[in-house]
Amino acid sequence: MPKISDKGRMMPESPIRKLVPYAEKAKKAGRKVYHLNIGQPDIATPKSMIDAMHNLNVPVIEYSHSAGIISYREKLCQYYKKHGIEVTPDDIIVTAGASEAILFAVQTCLNPGDEIIIPEPFYANYNGFATSAGVKVKPIISKIETGFALPPISEFEKAIGPNTKAIMVCNPNNPTGYLYSAEELEVLRQIVIKYDLFLFADEVYREFCYDGTVHHSVMNLEGIENNVVLFDSVSKRYSACGVRIGCMVSRNKEVMATAMKFAQARLSPPSLGQIASEAAMETPDSYFVEVIEEYRKRRDTVVEMMNKMEGVMCPNPKGAFYVTARLPIDNADKFCQWLLEDFNHDNQTVMLAPATGFYSTPGAGMNEVRISYVLNVENLKKSMECIEVALKEYPGRTI
């Protein structure tokens, strides 16, 4: 039997995935499990997207252009313009989710052995894409005490070495919900210029900013137009994760021409998803007003209730639909498994994401969990009650 590859062996497995069998077992045993572990919102997909499928009128479901349907890319430009970002259809390659955009960017820009700096905690799958490209992630810690703000410039400079090729940020952030300020982006801009690095930015939560805050895009950082690559997706924006439509955006012509060769090798992004995503552009602004208000209420519910619990530290983030909270526990992996395996509050429990999966520094995040507020306020309240009771009963509690 032939051996599998080294990178296959090294591919990380998410701690959340390891919990799935325990969640299934809990459900089989008749317990209600509140899923706060995932980025799959319960918000309805806009009617325009569903209608586009109901009205599908093509004799053959054909390949699209490898960079995506041109009319869709043109509408994406209008969308970006509305958000203050000026791009042309040639600056955009439509991808199978932001995931494929990250894959294309890593393959286009980084050699095996190159290093990419990412403030941690970070979205667990970045590690997977880096591993699959033989690239090394150099984490720099952002701290819960500052609400997971961008680490100071000195931390970046300590991490930068001869193999450093890129910095990657997620803004608003998954898993912390942190929204970078204009000043923090300016810090990034200066580092990128000084060391001539690529700056990758995942901005899929752009719309989800609360308390009157404004999202600043890396696409508007002056003087680094050739360094910036943006990853985007309709998954969260329109609560349509399953259409698998994202895009890679850059004004660097060499990067885009090269990424196109990877895009051509896989022929085409999904056509049905593109048709739905193009129709999504008709979604009225009121949809976002309502959705953002709904998420804001959910965040307030979670942050308020979490912070009332003894020994819990929960920042109040300004974006996305996640919080990363510190709990009075010994080990987040064990706690999350215990919640599913051994805990029961009125025949209910919660599934959380251990933060260990969002750190690449060994031992980091051991007493932190990510909570996705993708359930309605009523269910969130019940979930918070579960956590409150659980923290009193958990054998590995530290207070």
Place this chain on the structure above:
Amino acid sequence: MPKISDKGRMMPESPIRKLVPYAEKAKKAGRKVYHLNIGQPDIATPKSMIDAMHNLNVPVIEYSHSAGIISYREKLCQYYKKHGIEVTPDDIIVTAGASEAILFAVQTCLNPGDEIIIPEPFYANYNGFATSAGVKVKPIISKIETGFALPPISEFEKAIGPNTKAIMVCNPNNPTGYLYSAEELEVLRQIVIKYDLFLFADEVYREFCYDGTVHHSVMNLEGIENNVVLFDSVSKRYSACGVRIGCMVSRNKEVMATAMKFAQARLSPPSLGQIASEAAMETPDSYFVEVIEEYRKRRDTVVEMMNKMEGVMCPNPKGAFYVTARLPIDNADKFCQWLLEDFNHDNQTVMLAPATGFYSTPGAGMNEVRISYVLNVENLKKSMECIEVALKEYPGRTI
């Protein structure tokens, strides 16, 4: 401006892609261009797939399981059983087209520097996936004189070295249409056992076999269950290339567990495409009877008319919807460009795929082209007339 990656620079660009601007120019100048260059059939997508979209009844278009919707994988097992292949849902990962299945298999099984033997001419994108994984393709030539049959075992043994890790075949073949016999697959089986190699097989054209021939799957080769990885897709089967639904199939549990880590990193295959593909299982057998008869007629039209032209050698392949023909020309790239740039027959011309893109041996395929018979018989006849006239007028003709 930071430098792009080495593999980005090395990614091959298809000679067909280079012709696209010339085709666009010809169309702008008012000429009718018959597209025999692509694998995008004109056959209607089954009604069941379109209906599934018209009847889409979900509030949220959600992620599916990373390995694909379980009910779809169960139905795929029934489909394979009908084709004499026994597999379970755990042996299947649903992918974004066969393209992603190839990517997962290459990343799961091969290290950078490993070699993969592929009989050439071969599907051009195999080269792209190999390059993106740092894997080296070792071609062994299959000859037009034998209709592109599998090269003799001695040719494989000459190519096998210490870094050889896999053999890859496409059956029925793109770009030659060649259908491997049971005896040829037995040769592969023996080599795979002797050298303990992975055997990758792209069987996306399984249904398209003509003249009473039967398709034999690598999945039924005894004793190499742990070596075989199958790539499949609904793109050609149901003329639905745009849904981007394929799958990777293997009974090797370590391979599948590892491939799942790559699948989880990209979250989910397209949900809309999976819903359509699951519905496609309801397609009546009569659909295939009609489609196969249509392709058979088209093949006969092309093969007969091509072989009547002076100096042309066109095998009569038993499968897929391609022929690779030898023409009395100096250079296929130049000829295909000339057809678009300078040739005009009753204000019509054809776009062909230069075979140079299907060989990795330098200089091979210089007088061969691939013809996709994805147009109806009437248009194919007009296309063949164009080629006949063109071969008399082309300045680089060799007779």
